[in-house]
Amino acid sequence: MSIYFAPYKDMLFVMRELAGLDKVSALPGFEDATPDTVEVILDEAGKFATEVLAPINASGDEEGARWADKAVTMPKGFKEAYQQFVEAGWNGVACNPEHGGQGLPKLVAAAVQETWKSSNMAFSLCPLLTLGAIEALELYGSPEQKDMYLPNMIQGTWTGTMNLTEPQAGSDLAAVRTRAVPQADGTYRVFGQKIFITYGDHDMAENIVHLVLARLPDAPEGVKGISLFVVPKFMVNADGSLGERNDAYCVSIEHKLGIHASPTCVMAFGDNGGAKGFLVGKENEGLKYMFVMMNAARYAVGLEGLAIGERAYQKAVAYARERVQGRAIEGSPAPVAIVRHPDIRRMLMVMRSSVEAMRGLAYTVAAAHDAAVRHPDPEERKRNQAFVDLMIPVVKGWLTETGNEIAYLGVQVHGGMGFVEETGAAQFMRDARITTIYEGTTGIQANDLIGRKIAREGGATLKAVIGLIHGTLAEVQKQSGADFAAIGSALGRGVAAITEAGTYIATQYGQDVRAVAVGAVPFLRLMGIVCGGWQMARAALVAQEKIAAGDTDPFYPAKIATARFFADHVMAAASGLAQVVTQGGASALALHEEMF
């Protein structure tokens, strides 16, 4: 089994040169996040991932989380690793210092979280959900709720969950049926069953803070009648100590394709008289709160696509360099390592260039998020927020689909050994498979992208992004040589493709929404490869500048080569995708439902 190492060099390059770490550090409140400090943090994060999280990834997959007597036992080593995680203070990296967090920028948190997700995706889901619950309480909790829950949650001694899904209410939360009955003391009793609750129960923390969507007795039907409740596993006494066990139990866990170590729970609330719950924010506003949090959760799941792609790439490279099989196609005196074979090389380059493009896009969006929250100029905040809003579905949808493709290629590079579970390549493929589904499927991301993010505003933000890409393109066209010619050609075709497809969507959405929606996922994919290619082009420009300035680090020519490969191989699909978006609506809908 190859070992995971955090790709520091590329992480730091992307943070500094593409995402603008120096500008992020200059934002009010982020003064401590100097490039030097960030380097130290990243170094520590990488060590933690390599030394603590990676070693229990395969064993956690094999053993899996186990359920008995309404409680979950984690696989060997997870409890201890989580303890170390809490002690090292990793959980609160980006949380509010007011409640004990370190208040680092999202850009830094993204890089740190990438290392958790690469080294042990199943483990990383526990903090992912805790951070979502923290955000909900930060934004909408009462001062008392914040004081009661946030310090422990930010420290990580208590974890959090998000209880949305019910059997009849998956993507469609309007169908939620869980009930909350008001009590005389101002609390509520919650009754209902939730499914697919990540880390709904486990033995790594003292307490679990469940956030639960439920309906009040007099609530209106549909999405306008959903409220948010906090339902702790153990009640919290006034002095902060833990009290009685609440009536919220994990009654079974799912047997899943991947992330075996992450318990996916069926949660029963109120089977024994009612789970004590407390309203968060206002009645019937629960869905709105969830939507606000969702951007963060979707971004975090997008990072999983990047992270699992990085891990699968590292493993494939290690195998390809070590495995000797067959002569070189041009002839060789002896068998060669398979990295020499052109198709293996092509696969590795698809994996590598896609990972770098994903990282470029993801970190850039994180930096925009930081500016959207912290920039002193309201116009800048607004502009950055619009960029983030447009890009979140791309980050979630494109990174996760691409992560799956990379994990698939990772198995392929391993040949027959890839199909053998002990090799470990198959786990990445199995783990990755959930990422295009949870926190909203790729189809839902794509509908959000074309509907709320493009059509609703007539494509204004998209046009701004197209303008930015044209700016990069103009820089690329000033360079000489075959590499920049190829990058420029692909970026030019790419930006033309998103312009054509985006215009079609913005103008036709109101005319024939069904036909336009057929092209939603192809458009999301198109946006991903063009915006990813845009970041790669920016990276190549920076590399060229460094080379011109006399820097001899081989990292820079390699970056240009990878950007060129991405342009030649990945961006080549752009024109075809635009054609699917603009011309593919009718034929997808031609068959009557009965004909399937």
Add this chain to the structure above:
Amino acid sequence: MSIYFAPYKDMLFVMRELAGLDKVSALPGFEDATPDTVEVILDEAGKFATEVLAPINASGDEEGARWADKAVTMPKGFKEAYQQFVEAGWNGVACNPEHGGQGLPKLVAAAVQETWKSSNMAFSLCPLLTLGAIEALELYGSPEQKDMYLPNMIQGTWTGTMNLTEPQAGSDLAAVRTRAVPQADGTYRVFGQKIFITYGDHDMAENIVHLVLARLPDAPEGVKGISLFVVPKFMVNADGSLGERNDAYCVSIEHKLGIHASPTCVMAFGDNGGAKGFLVGKENEGLKYMFVMMNAARYAVGLEGLAIGERAYQKAVAYARERVQGRAIEGSPAPVAIVRHPDIRRMLMVMRSSVEAMRGLAYTVAAAHDAAVRHPDPEERKRNQAFVDLMIPVVKGWLTETGNEIAYLGVQVHGGMGFVEETGAAQFMRDARITTIYEGTTGIQANDLIGRKIAREGGATLKAVIGLIHGTLAEVQKQSGADFAAIGSALGRGVAAITEAGTYIATQYGQDVRAVAVGAVPFLRLMGIVCGGWQMARAALVAQEKIAAGDTDPFYPAKIATARFFADHVMAAASGLAQVVTQGGASALALHEEMF
């Protein structure tokens, strides 16, 4: 769990209208395979698949084959199903009547085998390997070997295996080390370990006939020193009864991502003094024999891609029609079945149209195989054989890659339930994953396609195929209406793409083989979608003819709609792939190996 039903209507349509069943039936020796008889056979095959094989597919996956004391126990129900399979005579459908086979055309056998592979891929691997071993003995066995082994193998009471791979000899058989030591009586003692031996041991049949690649003591190095031996599990006495246990044992089985019910064995030959073996054919000709058989095996694995795609499609359709979630995007008074959502519809159409295109191509190649073997005119035999040789890597490579994509989409259509193993959609994805690897990876197929099948003959057969596609294109262009306009446009761009890319390969292969080989897999994919689209266009033309003749079967307009979708959505990738082939060589090879 949805039930598998053989897609009779499409199977028969493709056999009759695209593959030319009537012409196949007219070949010498196939007179009994009348369209009516074929319909009855297919009907029975479908029933067998639905009633006997499908019910033990999920349970077989969950239980898996088990190993203990050097022997494999199959999952519950497999032994009984295999017994029924043998009794019904399915094993020998396409085998030589001289030894008890039914001698049906490969076209008919392909359709029958599709039903086994769809309903239970893990089960179907047992006859797949037996048929490979039968073919080897038919072609190269001595008359005594044929008499001794073939009747029982064709009946299926004995099964067969192919023992090629060793730890250091996967794709590269030159590295085989297993030894065969000649004995005074003209037999051999075989010593060595083989890995990845499908059904190397099991409890479904009386005897197992291992075909083993090994080296004689004085054999030259490399591929020219490999001989083929038959090594039965139980020795066969002169009267045909079974004798002593041979020294060939399964010493462990692999823990795999999929096909859990198919035992993948590590076989130890000669750990206790030597496994008795008998030379097949001539010394040092083993690899040649394997290559001849390989076309059949590669075709059969290609069919697995089609079959698992069909199964995944059926299951996704069943779920999409039943699962109610969310309102229609254009508005609806109540939540709707998800088949109504445009992106679900798009995914189902990708799955359906790809399956139909794969079937069109696979069956057409099977019919060409029949003509290549049986046609009275030697020129016709030669022409058909050249077509088959060109298309085998496309059938193996494209169908299996596409089968994986379809199984992946099948999980996506199921949303969160797709990630839960009990749903069954994930099994298809796990099972499909081996198909792009065994019997030669996609990379190996693609190298065979561009090297042996195109460059070596200057692209002559490819040019002939391009001529045939132009013929279909001319017919399409004579039709009126938007559907045929779109189909013609896509087919025109597609044939231009394979012409451009094929010319590049034929002319540049000798100049810069490494750069050309970078485009091997993209070219294989391009060939797949264009040749698949060609078959869909042919299907649409037949459908149009039927409609014009007054046939009101909704199957025909649906076929045109599906062909149009394939043209709009799948073939749209053609130009981009041609660009990758012709321009992507340099950048894939730019990085030095050390930079990975």
